[in-house]
Amino acid sequence: MAQPPTHHRRDTISALTLLAPAMILFGAFILLPLMQTFAWSLYRYEVFGGVKEFVGLDNFAKLAGDEVFGIALINNLKFAVLSVVLQVGMGLVLAALLDRGVRRFKVVYRTIIFAPILVSTAAVGLLWSLILNPSIGPVDDWLGLIGLSAPRNGLLGEPAFAIYGVIFVGAWQYTGFMMVILLAGMQNVPEETYEAARMDGCKGLRAFFHITLPTIRNVIITCCLLTVIGAFKVFDLVYVLTNGGPGNATEVLASYIFRNAFEFGQIGYANALSVVFLAIAFVFGLIQFRMIRR
Amino acid sequence: MHNQSSRGPRALTLALGLAAVIAVPANAQQLKLWEISSTNEGVNQNWENVIAQFEAEHPGVEVVMETFDTEAFKQGLAVALTSTSGPDIFFNWGSEDSAVLARNGLAADVTDMGEGRWLDKINAGLLAPFSVEGRAYGVPSHSIAKYMYYNTAFYEENGLTFPTTTDELLAMCKTVREIDPEVAFTSLGNRDQWKGIHYVSMLTAEYVGVDAMLADMRLQNSDDAMFTDPGYTKALAMMRTMEEEGCFQQGVNVTTADMSRTIFASGLATSIYCGTWCPGTFDSEGLEGGYSMAPFPAVSDAPEENHGYILGLTEGFQISAQSQHKELAADFIDLILSDAVQAERLVLAGRIPVNGAGVGAVSDEVHPAIQHVVADLPNYKGFAPILDVDLDGRIVEVYKRGIQDVIDGRVTPEELMAKVRAEALAVKSER
Incomplete structure (x- = not known):
């Protein structure tokens, strides 16, 4: 039987009342800035002087010929791909070991591996910049023990390697976090499934590939999604470790946007960069969202 | 029905809240000050004293000081000045950094505020670095200059004399490595790029000449001539040569300015090119006077x-155009320029005063290195311009990042100068 209209209206009002705070906050802090970003990307707008002139798509055209933007974009892509491999890959291995391999001191291992995520990124960056410094850091000595030598300018000082150094430090910090998420997923796989598989002769690595991985597929995709988003958002680690250098070798989109807005005062161009940045992140999000729904 | 037991705490909270409101004086004003952070204890002690004195002389006024490292300060200042929560008073370099704020209406015109205040203490000519088209937009508080600091014991023990020319310098780089391959002639922390551009500024001033350099930096030269002097590439080439000759420690582009001071203080480098703010840091890192200056x-x-200049400039304070307390801010700046505070800043913070009236009374207490600077500065023809504070920010960005590439040999000096010139022409066309 249909509800009386007053009842229905009351439900609607209640629903809107409950939704209103979230909608207001979403509108004020996400939607409006987003619209403002789109609008300002079409202007030549500078902090110094506040020049505000409608330039259409000029900022986007300039972006196409911007060498540093290209470097930053490629660095973000490297960051995303390698972070997935290192953080999710290593996290998966460590989670599997802790789930079914290691028998004793599991909590101790888990805590140690998880610990770096509890340290602020600024502190992690500072710590690793000292460790990797070729003059005062111990890396040269460590490599010397196994008969190797570090590049003269250190891992972070060689443009060809610097971005990999930053990615490595990021992986050091976040692998434990991925491990914990994946471990939680693995611990939800029913024991009966493993027992049934064992009776069919499926155990060890085969069980891992044929039971564990397919069962936690969505958890892995979520981890990949988090890692890719994190890789595109990365800023603090780059800022503290290399400040985008040497030259522009470790520039990433977020640091380049920041620099354009706050160092060069080119607000319009920084907004255009942000729009492109958003579009890329949106595409990645969409791909992974579809993978989860499949 | 209300719970009786909750009324007590609620009433107490309300009473405390009201008391707090009543306790704040009706004329309470907050003066926000932005300054570069310092690890020098004397600098921080001096600020505590100045703020305490100002608050004592101005009841009901609270001075809130916020400090930032150099990069964060530069990045945040312009944006903060366009907002309503920016500083009332802020530190700045007497150069393009302060002029750009004046030209764009972000710094207050203080020309008429000086009467009865700082114009009684300093010569009006000293306002020039903070002036635009004859109007003052800031007040100088002290000067800085950069010297080579070297480890006295190392040079004495090895019977060496600190180099006076670049030819001697390049030879010394080899000598030092021969004595100890782990030790470099000098320590350079160019991760944040400003240390490298200071070297290049000094070298460029020598090769190009100060006047020609200033004309380029102010974008006053014709488009055909701007940044084309071969001295620019020679200065960059010298940086590359110094790197090739092993003059610097390893990894100059991943070493921060702080780390480079530690490298010098720990003996891993025999010298460092550092400002007059550095002795306090060396002392706190354990060198305690074991260094000389050249x-x-x-x-x-x-x-x-072109010889005879020293890299340096005047630093001071500006008032935000948006400040609601401009007169109060002017009083604060005036206090910084008072005889006693200038003398204390010299003693505690090593700041070379623009008002020397109170210096005589404290001359025995001044750090020996700063005494040397005060005696030495008159020997120079003037200050050599510093590229990263005297040049437009966009051009600086291309220049200083490119210097990292030149040091590492990825970009030639000619290639970098072509980029600098292109950016300078772009900036000029947009003005």
């Missing part, structure tokens, strides 16, 4: 008439 070596193949 001017930057004269460039051997530079024109004779």
Whole structure:
């Protein structure tokens, strides 16, 4: 039987009342800035002087010929791909070991591996910049023990390697976090499934590939999604470790946007960069969202 | 029905809240000050004293000081000045950094505020670095200059004399490595790029000449001539040569300025090119006076008439155009320029005063290194311009990042100068 209209209206009002705070906050802090970003990307707008002139798509055209933007974009892509491999890959291995391999001191291992995520990124960056410094850091000595030598300018000082150094430090910090998420997923796989598989002769690595991985597929995709988003958002680690250098070798989109807005005062161009940045992140999000729904 | 037991705490909270409101004086004003952070204890002690004195002299006024490292300060200042929560008073370099704020209406015109205040203490001519089109937009508080600091014991023990020319410098780089391969002639922390551009500024001033350099930096030269002097590439080439000759420690582009001071203080480098703010840091890192000072070596193949300058500038304070407390801010700046505070800043913070009236009374207490600077500065023809504070920010960005590439040999000096010139022309066309 249909509800009386007053009842229905009351439900609607209640629903809107409950939704209103979230909608207001979403509108004020996400939607409006987003619209403002789109609008300002079409202007030549500078902090110094506040020049505000409608330039259409000029900022986007300039972006196409911007060498540093290209470097930053490629660095973000490297960051995303390698972070997935290192953080999710290593996290998966460590989670599997802790789930079914290691028998004793599991909590101790888990805590140690998880610990770096509890340290602020600024502190992690500072710590690793000292460790990797070729003059005062111990890396040269460590490599010397196994008969190797570090590049003269250190891992972070060689443009060809610097971005990999930053990615490595990021992986050091976040692998434990991925491990914990994946471990939680693995611990939800029913024991009966493993027992049934064992009776069919499926155990060890085969069980891992044929039971564990397919069962936690969505958890892995979520981890990949988090890692890719994190890789595109990365800023603090780059800022503290290399400040985008040497030259522009470790520039990433977020640091380049920041620099354009706050160092060069080119607000319009920084907004255009942000729009492109958003579009890329949106595409990645969409791909992974579809993978989860499949 | 209300719970009786909750009324007590609620009433108490309300009473405390009301008391707090009543306790704040009706004329309470907050003066926000932005300054560069310092690890020098004397600098921080001096600020505590100045703020305490100002608050005592101005009841009901609270001075809130916020400090930032150099990069964060530069990045945040312009944006903060366009907002309503920016500083009332802020530190700045007497150069393009302060002029750009004046030209764009972000710094207050303080020309008429000086009467009865700082104009009684300093010569009006000292306002020039903070002036635009004859109007003052800031007040100088002290000068800084950069010297080569070297480890006295190392040079004495090895019977060496600190180099006075770049030819001697390059030879010394080899000598030092021969004595100890782990030790470099000098420590350079160019991760944040400003240390490298200071070297290049001094070398360029020697090769190009101060006046020609200033004309380029102010974008006053014709488009055909701007940044085309071969001295620019020679200065960059010298940086590359110094790297190739092993003059610097390893990894200059991943070493921060702080780390470079530690490298010098720990003996891993025999010298460092550092400002007059550095002795306090060396002392707190354990060197405690075990260093001597020398001017930057004269460039051997530079024109004779270009010698005799020292890298330096005047620093001071500006008032935000948006400040609601401009008169109060002017009083605060005036206090900084008072005889006693200038003398205390010299003693505690090593700041070379613009008002020297109170210095005589404290001359015995001044750090020996700063005494040396005060005696030495009159020997120079003037300050050599500093590229990263005297040049437009966009051009600086291309220049200083490119210097990292030149040091590492990825970009030639000619390639970098072509980029700098292109950016300078772009900036000029947009003005």
